[in-house]
Each structure stands twice: as structure tokens, then as C-alpha cells.
Amino acid sequence: MTSGIRSQFWHSDGRRLSGLSTLLLLLPFFAIIAFVFVYPIGQLLWISFTEPKPTLDNYARVVTNPVYARVLLRTLWTAVLVTGLCVILGFPVAYYMSRARAAVAAFVGVCVILPLWSSVLVRTAAWSFLLQRQGLVNSGLMATGITSEPLKLLYTQSAVVVAMAHVLLPFMILPIFGALRSIPDDYMRAAAVLGAPRFRTFLEVILPLSLPGIASGSLLVFLTALGFFITPALLGSPQELMIATLVSQQIREVLDWPFASALVGVLTLFVTLLALIFSKTLRFDRLMGAQ
Amino acid sequence: MKPSIDKGSLALGTYVYAVLAFIVIPLVIVIPMSFGQNDYLEFPPKGFTLRWYAEYFSSRQWWSATSLSVEVAFLTAICASVIGTAATYAMVRGRGRLATLFQILLIGPIIVPHIALAVGLYLFFQTIGLSGTVPGFVLAHTVLALPFVVFTTTAALGKVDASLEAAAMSCGASRFSAFRLVTLPLILPNVVSGALFAFIISFDEPVVSFFLSGVRYKTLPRRMFEDIEQNLTPIIPAIATLLIVLSIVVLLGAHLMRSRTKN
Amino acid sequence: MAMNREQTAGASIRISRLEKRFGNVSAVDGVDIDISAGEFLALLGPSGSGKTTILMSLAGFEFPTAGNIVIGSEDLTYVPANKRNLGMVFQNYTLFPHMSILDNVAFPLKMRGVAKPERYARAEEALATVRLAGYGERFSSQLSGGQQQRVALARAIVYRPRVLLMDEPLSALDKNLREDMQLEIKRLHAELGITVIFVTHDQSEALTMADRVAVLKDGRIQQIGPSRELYERPANLFTAGFIGEMNFIGVTVESVGEAIAVSLPSGEHWNVPSTSAVDPLQAGQKAVLAVRPERLQIGGEGAAFAFHVKLADIVYAGSALLLIGHLPDGTEIRARLPGASDLSTLTPGATAVFSVPKEAILLYAGGAK
Numbered sequence A: 001m002t003s004g005i006r007s008q009f010w011h012s013d014g015r016r017l018s019g020l021s022t023l024l025l026l027l028p029f030f031a032i033i034a035f036v037f038v039y040p041i042g043q044l045l046w047i048s049f050t051e052p053k054p055t056l057d058n059y060a061r062v063v064t065n066p067v068y069a070r071v072l073l074r075t076l077w078t079a080v081l082v083t084g085l086c087v088i089l090g091f092p093v094a095y096y097m098s099r100a101r102a103a104v105a106a107f108v109g110v111c112v113i114l115p116l117w118s119s120v121l122v123r124t125a126a127w128s129f130l131l132q133r134q135g136l137v138n139s140g141l142m143a144t145g146i147t148s149e150p151l152k153l154l155y156t157q158s159a160v161v162v163a164m165a166h167v168l169l170p171f172m173i174l175p176i177f178g179a180l181r182s183i184p185d186d187y188m189r190a191a192a193v194l195g196a197p198r199f200r201t202f203l204e205v206i207l208p209l210s211l212p213g214i215a216s217g218s219l220l221v222f223l224t225a226l227g228f229f230i231t232p233a234l235l236g237s238p239q240e241l242m243i244a245t246l247v248s249q250q251i252r253e254v255l256d257w258p259f260a261s262a263l264v265g266v267l268t269l270f271v272t273l274l275a276l277i278f279s280k281t282l283r284f285d286r287l288m289g290a291q
Numbered sequence B: 001m002k003p004s005i006d007k008g009s010l011a012l013g014t015y016v017y018a019v020l021a022f023i024v025i026p027l028v029i030v031i032p033m034s035f036g037q038n039d040y041l042e043f044p045p046k047g048f049t050l051r052w053y054a055e056y057f058s059s060r061q062w063w064s065a066t067s068l069s070v071e072v073a074f075l076t077a078i079c080a081s082v083i084g085t086a087a088t089y090a091m092v093r094g095r096g097r098l099a100t101l102f103q104i105l106l107i108g109p110i111i112v113p114h115i116a117l118a119v120g121l122y123l124f125f126q127t128i129g130l131s132g133t134v135p136g137f138v139l140a141h142t143v144l145a146l147p148f149v150v151f152t153t154t155a156a157l158g159k160v161d162a163s164l165e166a167a168a169m170s171c172g173a174s175r176f177s178a179f180r181l182v183t184l185p186l187i188l189p190n191v192v193s194g195a196l197f198a199f200i201i202s203f204d205e206p207v208v209s210f211f212l213s214g215v216r217y218k219t220l221p222r223r224m225f226e227d228i229e230q231n232l233t234p235i236i237p238a239i240a241t242l243l244i245v246l247s248i249v250v251l252l253g254a255h256l257m258r259s260r261t262k263n
Numbered sequence C: 001m002a003m004n005r006e007q008t009a010g011a012s013i014r015i016s017r018l019e020k021r022f023g024n025v026s027a028v029d030g031v032d033i034d035i036s037a038g039e040f041l042a043l044l045g046p047s048g049s050g051k052t053t054i055l056m057s058l059a060g061f062e063f064p065t066a067g068n069i070v071i072g073s074e075d076l077t078y079v080p081a082n083k084r085n086l087g088m089v090f091q092n093y094t095l096f097p098h099m100s101i102l103d104n105v106a107f108p109l110k111m112r113g114v115a116k117p118e119r120y121a122r123a124e125e126a127l128a129t130v131r132l133a134g135y136g137e138r139f140s141s142q143l144s145g146g147q148q149q150r151v152a153l154a155r156a157i158v159y160r161p162r163v164l165l166m167d168e169p170l171s172a173l174d175k176n177l178r179e180d181m182q183l184e185i186k187r188l189h190a191e192l193g194i195t196v197i198f199v200t201h202d203q204s205e206a207l208t209m210a211d212r213v214a215v216l217k218d219g220r221i222q223q224i225g226p227s228r229e230l231y232e233r234p235a236n237l238f239t240a241g242f243i244g245e246m247n248f249i250g251v252t253v254e255s256v257g258e259a260i261a262v263s264l265p266s267g268e269h270w271n272v273p274s275t276s277a278v279d280p281l282q283a284g285q286k287a288v289l290a291v292r293p294e295r296l297q298i299g300g301e302g303a304a305f306a307f308h309v310k311l312a313d314i315v316y317a318g319s320a321l322l323l324i325g326h327l328p329d330g331t332e333i334r335a336r337l338p339g340a341s342d343l344s345t346l347t348p349g350a351t352a353v354f355s356v357p358k359e360a361i362l363l364y365a366g367g368a369k
Helices: A002-010 A019-050 A057-064 A066-099 A102-116 A120-131 A136-143 A157-181 A185-193 A198-226 A230-235 A243-254 A257-277 A284-289 B007-028 B051-058 B060-093 B099-111 B114-128 B134-159 B162-170 B175-204 B207-212 B220-230 B235-262 C051-059 C101-111 C116-129 C145-157 C175-192 C203-209 C227-232 C237-242
Strands: C013-022 C025-035 C040-044 C066-071 C087-089 C163-167 C195-200 C212-217 C220-226 C247-256 C259-263 C269-273 C286-291 C306-317 C320-326 C332-338 C351-355 C362-365
Touching: A019 A057, A019 A257, A019 B060, A019 B099, A019 B114, A019 B134, A057 A066, A057 A257, A066 A102, A066 A157, A066 A198, A066 A243, A066 B007, A102 A157, A102 B007, A102 B235, A120 A136, A120 A157, A120 A230, A120 B007, A120 B220, A120 B235, A157 A198, A157 A230, A157 B007, A185 A198, A185 C087, A198 A257, A198 C101, A230 A243, A230 B220, A243 A257, A243 B114, A257 B099, A257 B114, B051 B060, B051 B235, B060 B099, B060 B134, B060 B175, B060 B220, B099 B134, B114 B134, B114 B207, B134 B175, B134 B207, B162 B175, B175 B235, B207 B220, B220 B235, C013 C051, C025 C051, C025 C220, C040 C051, C040 C203, C051 C163, C051 C195, C087 C145, C101 C116, C101 C145, C116 C145, C145 C175, C175 C195, C175 C203, C195 C203, C203 C227, C212 C227, C212 C237, C220 C227, C220 C237, C237 C247, C237 C286, C237 C362, C247 C332, C320 C351
Parallel strands: C040 C195, C040 C212, C087 C163, C163 C195
Antiparallel strands: C013 C025, C013 C066, C212 C220, C247 C259, C247 C286, C259 C269, C286 C362, C306 C320, C306 C351, C320 C332
């Protein structure tokens, strides 16, 4: 017994887990990921390349059919718009939060994080209340005399863009905040004492140093926006599908599995490729660390 | 000669609070709407009634959806935190051989669009009979929640000195008792907060649930989706209000848990 | 060097009745300092003494609650930092990590609208002044701490400011580098004739480098003067204890005249010269007799002033030998002797006699601490 303890303690690898225990501890993780993540997606990709016969026909259809090509372009364009909107709305908030007193920063942080952890459906429902014919936005527009009759806001692509930006904004703000917060105050002071007015300090020092955060946030928002389903399904027009809503339609209404699989394949491969290329830019730990 | 508040800060502050209003108002606005008397949604709501809450609590359909979601979320929280903590422990204390594979598979469920996973699982679970079942939902949601559990526990485990366990083992504890008696108590607040996040991720998860829900078994998000799609009644703001309160409670709980680790 | 002395000659600084309050707390409480053109002044004090707040007010990062700051002939009290035209070196170098060394040094010139070829030429010249010619293409992460701080110096002088502020610029460096940099900064000061204000909590650094040292405590100036004066005749008990080592012995003043008669705790009576009194003293009051450990000499039974000390410890530290002992009432006395002193007869527990040269004795009003 004593010798057992001693050998365990003095053994140079005593602190490290043995290879077998490591494997046993990791087994459930790898098993569930393989069974519930890798396999089902792999199966879809397999179908997309092999059914009805092993060709690239399904993919050719996605790209060559103008209706579907337009869906792809609309999806890309929407994701770009959402990303841009998030940068414009999110950067100043992140900047303000990084330079505010602790209490103010905490308040802003709560305003940013609370929506992140509330249901996407709640947020989407809220936008459909706001944007409907007799909704708050329309009554506001009419009360201020901007329009005389209610506008059609719901079931438009603009509604989708605004609501998606609302849902994804925290993913932009948190990485930018992380980058800005890591810039020491003395850099701003140094720039000032060396003669830079505030705007120049921002342009020459703060903005370049926050670029990694902006890149990380933009990539996260862009990639997530590409595959968005709930918001376009509930707020968008059925004539203006995005890729996720098109997939849903193909499966639930047309029952065209091979084609739907190809659509999923295009989306998944594109997103994964981008994520791999920019894997250094995506900083997930920062996203969680900022919470 | 003393400078007053400058215009730049004022403009920035105004802009920031306008954006915060944009973030918060759509959430806050559902709260008064849930008390409106009329059958259709309007703003400002007229009158005050608890009718929609009563309707939610007395509706069998809503109740069965809610209890299914609670059950799935609870089981997901347990599965994700056990599997996630075991894997994190192995990665932090192990020899780091599978680190790259682990990281890729961990990030996978965050990167790959949920619609892809949902469609894949829809097909796969139908063939093996897991579609629309509690185990099916729990498996799918565990995959989605795992990365968040691992992130929260990694942060805590990294701060626990490995020599603490070595010390416990030199006192005669086995590796497992060293973990259970020394390391686990130190990281428990983060494990619990990871479990809370897993709960809320599962409870609010709309996309996978949308495809896996059968005719009989529908999760709460799936029921809400149908209600929003078909007829917006004030029962949705009532449920939304309850869900916002739940988010606040869970976030507060997770925050309190984590601030305990710091002390 | 190539820098034109007339253009870079220092400016005088006048700080009057400076006050800074944060809520109820006074960080700076009525400070007056006159600094002449080209002077090297150190602000020395423990943390929270207000030295950094004074520097921040000079730099323009904080505006004082009251009082004003005049540099040259201009009142700069409320002028924003970027319009003051001062040079500043920070504790942690603060080189911008996304710019090359040359771009860092050229940054202030860019802000002043200097055309590109000229600003790079002048930046190269400034790098040469700090002996880092040829390092311009590198980035700060590729430089050692000492090199980074020299780049920071180059950046602070490249636009030829008339005043250079330094906020504990050497505290992040290790000891050897710190001494090199002290010399480097002194050399630059002599070469450029710039006025330097140097904040530090390291007294030996302040004493070595500065023409004058201002000692601060609780937002007030305790003493301001040349190093030698500060060390040899501290103006009050705080400065006496803060700068260097000091033995303090509580005494009672018996009479004041040609000489001052005091009684020691041991019952001895000393007639010390009246020039020893730093504060005015009256018969009957409590006072503190202070003497530096290195002024004590071993032996000399017949001396006019001597402590009879029971030795507790003898510590050999190479260049010096530290003797720690106690007077009969328990007051600790330390003596510092050259390391090579022969003390074979002395062991802990023995009684030693330390004679005190009369010019080494200082007397302050007040009780022993």
C-alpha cells in the first residue's frame, strides 16, 4: 500500500492521467459527437453526392437553376448586410463599454448579454409584434407623419435583416469589447501626449488594435447568419427564401432529399471552409470569457 | 477656463443608448403586451388582465410542450455537464494527444449551421426511431450544449493547481477520490453554471426541435413557432415574458455561481 | 549630437497651489513647485503620495480641482494633453504594437503634420540619439525591455518638447539595465538641456539622477531640495525615515542655549551643538535624536557622544557590515561599517560602544515613533 502511494507520487508522470483513463474520460464525448453530429451530417453529404446516382448533379442544380442561385445570392447578401449592420451598431457600444466606469460597463453588459440568453423565438416574436400592420413601428411612423397609412414591414427582407442583426448583435459586441478592453489606457495617453487629438488616437491606435475583435465578431455573425432559419421563416416573405428556409421547404413540402442534402452540403462546406481558413480569427473562448 | 463635457462623448453616449434601446426594447415591449385585454395584439395594450397567463397555464397543449421542454432541458443539462466535465478533465490533465481533434469536434456544433444538423438528425433519427422522443431531443441538445459546458469548465480547471491533486494522492487518495474531494469542489460553481447554460440552450433551442418534433411530441419553442406563424395571440407575449424571467433567473444563478469561484 | 540645443532647451515650470480631490479624498493638497528651465526634478514618495497625480495634471490627463500649472509663459492648467507639446515616457513603454519602431518614433511628427521624408529622417536621428540606429524596421515585441524604453525615449524627444515627463520609467527593468538607463537618461538630459520631471518611488534613483528631489506624502510636499541636503539634513521626521536608514532615539530636552542638553533613555546627558536642531526646541519637551547608521563608529570610549549597545546580530553583506543592537531601554540601534572591519572581539550578546560624530546628530521636535 505504502509503496503504491509512493510510486504514484514520485513517478515523474504522477500528475498526468494515464493514456487509458484519458481515453475512457473522452469516450462519451467522442461517442456522442460521432453518433449525433458527425454521422448524420456525413450521411447527408453522402446522399448529396450519391443519390439518385453518384454524380455532382445535385450540386449543379443548386448553382445553375436561376431560382436557387438567387436564393444563394440572397443568403450571402443578407449575411453581408447583417454583418455590416452589426459592426455599425455594435462597435460604438463595445467601445463605450470598454471605456466606461465599472458600474456603467456592467449595465451595458447586461443589456447586451440578456438578449443573448433569451429565446430566439421570443426575440423574433417581438419583431413580428413591432413590425405588423398595427404594430408599434407603423403607429410611430404614422404619428410622426412620416407615412399616412401603415407600411408593409413584416414578411420583407428588411424585416429579416433588422431582426437578424438584433439577434446576432451580441456576437459582434462581445469579441470587439474583448479586443478593446485589452488595449491599455496608457496607449491612449501616450497617443494624446504625443500630440494626437482624440479622433486621430482612435484612427491610428484604437481602431487598428481592435481589428482582430472586429474580424472575429464579423466572421461569427456572418457564418451564423448564413444558416439562419427561424427569423427568415417567421419574418421573411415566402417568395424570398434563404438557404435554410429553402432546405426546410424541400424537405417538408417537396420531399426532395438529395437536392435538400446538396443545399445543406453547399452551406456546411462553405461555412466550414471559411471557419477553417479563419480559424485563428475566431476566438470562441473570448466570447464566453466576456460573459 | 475649465472644459465642460465635450460634444464627442455626448454624441457617442447618445448613439450607444439608442443602440441599447434597439437591443432591449423589443424584449421589454412584450411584457406590457402580455397583459392586454383584446384578442389581437396592439400597442399600447388596453386594460389589464392575467387572462393570457391563465390560458397558458390551463392549456393542455402548452403544458405538455412546456413539460417536454423542461424534461429535455433538465436531462440535457445533466448529460452535457457530466460528459463535458469528464472530457475537459481529460484534456487539461491528460497528455494532450487528441487536443486538435477534440478542439475541432468541439467547435463543430457551433460552426456548422443548426439547420444542417437538424436536417441530418431528422433523417437519421427517423430511421432508428429516435425522432420525436425524449432521448432523441436530449442527444441532439447535448451536442449543441457541450461546447459551452467545456468552455466554462476549462476556465475553472485551468486555475486549479495540478499539484493539489498530487498532494491528495500523496496522502493516499486514489486519482478518482482526489478529483472528487479536491478538484470537483473547486470547479463545482463553474460546472453548475455550465449546466445552467446547457439547460437554457436546450430549453430555448428552436431549429433542431423544429425538425425532430413529431405530431404528438412538440417542444415549447416548436409550439411557439407554430403559434407565431399562424395566429399571433397575446398568449405568445405571456410565454415570452415568462421565458425572459427564466433567462434572468438562470443568468443571475450562473453569475452568482461564477463569482463564488473568484473568492 | 545632431539635435539643436537651442530648439530643445527646456522650459521653466511653475506649479501653484495645486489641488486635486477625488470625492472626499485629497490626492494633491496645495502643492507649489518652481522648476527652472533645464532642471531635473524627481518627485519621490510612497504610493498614494500624490506624485503620480501631479504628473497626470502636468501631462493633461487629469485636470486639477484648483491651482494652476504654467510652463514657460503659458498657463496650461486646462489645456488638453495633445496640445501641450510635452514629452512623456511611461512605466510600461507603451510602444504601439501594430507600428514598427520607426513608425512609433515618427508618430508624434505625423500628428504635427510633418511630411513623410522629413519625419522618417528625424525619427532615424532620434533613434540614433538613444543608440538604436538601424532598429527602425523592427516591432516592439522583438526588442528587450531596455531597448523598448529607449525607443519610448526617442519617441518622447523626437518633436523636441521643452519638458520631458517620466512616470517610473525604469521600474519595469531589472537592476543592471536600470542603472544603464539611469546614465542614458542623465546623458540625454545633459545633451538636450530639456526640463525633466521624473516620478519614482525608488529613493536611490531619485538621489542619483535628479538635481532636486521633492519628497511627497499624503498629497503634500515634505521637503524639496538637492539630494545632499535631503539626505544629510532631512527637514522632518518623515523625510528622515523615508530617505535612507536612520536611527531614532527618543530624548527629553533639558535646556536650550549655546548647546542643547538632552537626556537619553539610558540616563546619559548629552550636550549637542545647537546646529543639530532641525526644529526649534524648548526646554522640557520631547524630541527625537536621529543619526545615520553609517556615521556610527565602533569603539572610542572617550568620545563625547557614544551609545552603549548590547549587540543582537551581526550581518555580513559584502561591501558593508551591519550591526544591530539595543540600548538598555530596548531602542534598536543599527550601525553600518565597511565590510572589511575587524570585529573579532564582538559577538552577539557582547556590549559594543558606538561613537557618534557631533555633526552627524540631528534633533527633531516630537516623540519617538
